[in-house]
Amino acid sequence: MKINPAHIGFDIDGVVADTGGAFIRIACEEYGINSLTLEDITSFDVIDCLDIDQGIIEEIFGRLLEDPLQAGLAPMQGAIPVLHSLAEKAPLTFVTARPHEEPIALWLKHFLQPDTFNTIRLVAMGEHDKKTSYIKNLGLKYFVDDRLQTCRKLAEAGITPLVYNQPWNKNGHDLPTVNNWQDIEALCSE
Ligand SMILES: [Mg+2]
Secondary structure (H helix, E strand, O other): OOOOHHHEEEOOEOOOEOHHHHHHHHHHHHHOOOOOOHHHOOOOOHHHOOOOOHHHHHHHHHHHHHOOOOOOOOEOOOHHHHHHHHHOOOOOEEEEOOOOHHHHHHHHHHHOOHHHHOOOEEEEOOOHHHHHHHHHHOOOOEEEEOOHHHHHHHHHOOOEEEEEOOOOOOOOOOOOEEOOHHHHHHHOOO
């Protein structure tokens, strides 16, 4: 598989942003829940796999959605340099199910060089299950996401999903996967 960088798009949480890592750190530092590791998050719907009060889970995700910079959300290792190198060949496209665009736009602006940030396409559409039509309309052929249901829908619609391997998406599929941003870079280089 060789991917033209103009034809690939990226989910943000769990792909560009280390949302799982941030969740665990906030749970530990702010709520004293220090027994969690990333491997404990075996379901995309965190409530289904962690024995933590639902109110705490919602509060942590609320903070990560509303002010990701303040909440200390960090990029996934290697994401930013690879995005900068891909941006030399084509504008970057991000499609997220986050409900509000501005907080995550500010987050991207903080980490991307101005020349790169100024050319991005960013869609925040609020619903996981509607992602496919947006991705299709943007003319993308490949999409990197960590939510298995989203990846399955993309595959049904003729878009090649790349499942970004995380503890919550490892089982029960035979879709193409990537382990890290070096894998993405390799797929996108001539
Ligand atoms: Mg995601």
